[in-house]
Amino acid sequence: MDLVRLLDDPDGYARTLEGAMARAEAAGHDPVDAVGGLALAAFVRLFGPGSPAIATACKPGCSWCCRMMVTATAPEVLTLAAAIAAMPEERAAAVRARIAEAVPAVAGLDADARRRLARPCPLLEADGRCGAYAARPLACRGRTPGVTIMST
């Protein structure tokens, strides 16, 4: 079964999922596990290392995704705050200043407006790298297919 080609055919993919669920249920397995397994296989085929389906330009120093609206949960924000607090004071002060500038600049903007604004994340350093890479939110970790999804 060519999962990548199936993703270009939503009806075919839906039929494949339904078939997998029915077979799993008939065999006494959880049909949700069957769907999850298929989805994971398709995901890895599409975005996994060496995927032939989508060539990405992701590499250290590319900050394209750091100019989109990035979401973070409260624990992730607290993790970032701790990472900033652990930075050398001059660097931490610069990040805090960028955060203070960013807050009023994006306040009240919806997701589309945020994307159009393309404002760099306050944690983005001048070299195009994340200033808090080890503490970056999950949303950021998922933005580098084939590079970080499978290994971090």
Ligand code: SF4
């Ligand atoms: S936290 Fe780091 S990886 Fe995430 S958007 Fe900001 S600079 Fe980019």
